[in-house]
Amino acid sequence: FPPGDFEDVRKVEKLSVGYATVAKKVDVKRLKQDLWTEIESVMVAPEEKSSVEEDTKEDSMDVPDEITPVKTPCKSTGPLSFYDTVQEMERNKKQADVSLPYYFICQLHLANEKGLYLESRGLNDFVIHKQAPVQEE
Numbered sequence: 001f002p003p004g005d006f007e008d009v010r011k012v013e014k015l016s017v018g019y020a021t022v023a024k025k026v027d028v029k030r031l032k033q034d035l036w037t038e039i040e041s042v043m044v045a046p047e048e049k050s051s052v053e054e055d056t057k058e059d060s061m062d063v064p065d066e067i068t069p070v071k072t073p074c075k076s077t078g079p080l081s082f083y084d085t086v087q088e089m090e091r092n093k094k095q096a097d098v099s100l101p102y103y104f105i106c107q108l109h110l111a112n113e114k115g116l117y118l119e120s121r122g123l124n125d126f127v128i129h130k131q132a133p134v135q136e137e
Contacts (some may be wrong), residue, residue: 024097032106034094035085036114042088043130078105079119079127082107 086103107128111118120126 004127024099026095026098026102027108028102031095031098031102032088032109035106036110037129038085038089039080039110039116042085043128054063081125081127082118083125085128 080102086100088106089098089103105120110116113127116129117131118126119129
């Protein structure tokens with residue numbers, strides 16, 4: 001090859017890469033607390049659900065029918081989707097500038113601290129359990 005041919009090959013167009021010029025400030029402690037509150041509000045163990053229902057029945061007996069407080073029932077007693085949890089938290093907009101990696105890191109911390117079990121069947125989403133599922137042999 002003549003030396004002039006390599007000159008054109010070595011020249012590369014300047015690429016503009018979009019990156020954050022200012023670091024995001026996220027209160028991770030608060031995010032973990034908000035995430036745990038969201039998980040607890042959605043996912044209740046069956047024994048806890050029955051005690052909540054009993055408390056609701058007892059409370060409704062003490063209060064006249066006209067002003068019975070409305071308690072929202074728990075949404076689920078089983079596993080919870082991480083994707084659904086993040087979507088719900090983003091709808092509430094408790095903190096700005098929180099990205100998916102922050103939610104994921106906080107979820108891993110909570111799983112370690114609270115003894116949660118994370119199960120995934122693919123790369124799109126994973127399921128959060130309060131206890132490890134019983135393996136049948």
